[in-house]
Amino acid sequence: MNDIMQTNAQKLTDTYADGWPSTLAQGFLHTVEQFPTIVASRTAGKNNTKTWAEVYIEVEQLAASLYRLGVRRGDTVAILMKNRPEFLVADLAAMCLGAAPFSLYATLPVKQIIPQLENADAKVIICEQVFLPQIIEAQQAYPNLTHIILLEGGGDSNTLDWSSMFIDVGDFNLKEQIAQIKATDLGTIIYTSGTTGPAKGVELTHSGLVELVRTNNLFLDLFSGERFICWLPLAGMAERVSSYYQGLMCGGTIAFCDDPQKVISLLPDVSPHIFFSPPRLWEKIKDVIEQRWIALREDEQAQIHHAIARNLERVELEQRGQKVPESLAKECAEYDKQWFKPLRDQIGLGADNIYITSGGAAASLDLLKFYHAIGLRLDECYGQTESCALGTRNPRDAMKIGTVGKPQTGVEFKLAPDNEILLRSPALMHQYRKQPDKTLEAKDSEGWLYTGDIGEMDTDGYVKIVGRKKDMIINSFGKNMSPVNIEAALTDAGSFIAQAVCIGDARRYNTAVLTLNSEYTLNWAKNHHIPHTDDFSSLIEDPRIYAEVEAEVNRGNESLSRVEQIKKFIIVGKEWLPGDDELTPTMKIKREIVAEKYADKIESMYE
Secondary structure, eight states, rough: OOOGGGGTTTBHHHHHHTOOSSSHHHHHHHHHHHHSEEEEEEGGGEEEEHHHHHHHHHHHHHHHHHHHTTOOOOOOEEEOOOOOOOHHHHHHHHHHTTTTEEEOHHHHTHHHHHHHHHHHHHOOEEGGGGGGGHHHHHHHHHOOOEEETTTTTOTTTTEGGGGGGGOOTTTTOHHHHHHOOTSSSSSEEEEEOOOOOOEEEEEEEHHHHHHHHHHHHHOOOOTTOOOOOOOOOTHHHHHHHIIIHHHHHHOEEEEEOGGGHHHHHHHHHHOOOOOEEEEHHHHHHHHHHHHHHSSSSHHHHHHHHHHHHHHHHHHHHTTTTTTOOOHHHHHHHHHHHIIIIIHHHHHTOOTTEEEEEOOSSSSOOHHHHHHTTTTTEEEEEEEOOGTTTOOOOOOOSOOOTTOEEEOOTEEEEOOTTTTTEEEEEESOSSEEEOOOOHHHHHHTTTEEEEEEEEEEETSSSSSEEEEEEEGOOTTTTEEEEEEHHHHHHHTTSOEEOOOOOETTTTTEEEEEEEEEOHHHHHHHHHHTTTOOOOOOOHHHHHHHHHHHHHHHHHHHTTTOOOOSSEEEEEEEEEEEOBBBBTTTTTTTHHHHHHHTTTTHHHHHHHO
């Protein structure tokens, strides 16, 4: 039972006992009526708090102003801002008019903003002052963008002041606007992050988004007052699912984090009940935990290492479906009480019945086992923007580490003859906006979504992702290999390698492009008295660090077949971050960009 039950929280299934709403806008209205005094949004330190009743007032005022600007049902409204409470108001105001709000990634260059505005037919954008130069430049190429609303005030006659939008609504009635929205209307457009070429606009309907929350609730068992952290880009589906839409429907509290680098420090402040991240942040949190342990006395460190080892024994037995001896279970419970429960509280992951999950890329087995050992049952999930994020999840009481779980209730799953994963559910995308040819490639006449991912299903119905169909490596001898498995072996082999990209398609042997964990590398260099400047290149070239990385590559190779093993590698710098050329805003590696950017160095490994 959640700790929030102490405040008479209401179960989401009870909230909608008489039937689920047909639109997200109706869900918002229901939340406002049922939970008006619950805090809807806030920032760090419990600042900028607004209740659901207060959010409704602002949404109605902004919606009235947007209506006066000509926004109607079926239109679109663009949003360009970091994660902040104003997003909630802006997105809901457009949605409650029957328009489809969509977000632009804050890291997008103008040349990528323009085609998205054009594709969406956006006439209105709400943005922060810092992004105004890009929008003004985009407007010159796309003059149909007639209204720019600035959060920090109007800059000139071509822009509108956000604060001026919140005026008397007059005879405008938001509830009447909500009543006109149909389940088949667009709830949002999500532009794909660009790993497979130019971004495509995924159209998601209200009924699909409601189905998403309803399906997720079957294993999350959401309550009013659930705490969420909104920190990943809201232009992507992952954050809209994990915090925004679920918080909206259950009457939760969404803490907005405008800087992803600060999310770890925000965790203790919020103590979320639901938290999602790609594997990279889970690796960083593990580093923080281990740094805490390094500061302890040697005898305490020895106790913790023993406790981890014993808990890993427990985890291995549980994973094999074997009974955990009573003596081991009791011993692990004592360790949890002494070491791990206080740790979870300190790092902000100690909420009762907390659900944490990883997705977007494969997490290493050692990373997953580590979290299970310290009492955090980190789940791996699978879904796509096109599937409205529905796909597979691990049952909370029967997680199988190394898999992405079983198909969710209501989601049909099958493997094509080449093992491509096919999904079908009521929540699938309507289409790629204005791209009927691409839509037909992705979704067949029977409603099956061709995901482009290669998968396996075991005899118990658990799914494992092998890799992207287009990324599969076929070497010059005709051997098929998954780069995902090879890369996971490398990043799992130690603490230096942050990211790995395997190269080998049509080649005689495999090589790798590597980045280094900057924090670990800098600490290691300091402890070994290796001089360095802010320029990371000096560390890349240091033979002692190269030798450590080489040792990790060799360890990784031990878990790979001979043909999969990495024969040569290059180190190109510290880890890539969102905004870098090599990474999408959702932290997925752009393989084609990596291959192109480091082409000369890659070729040198095959000379």
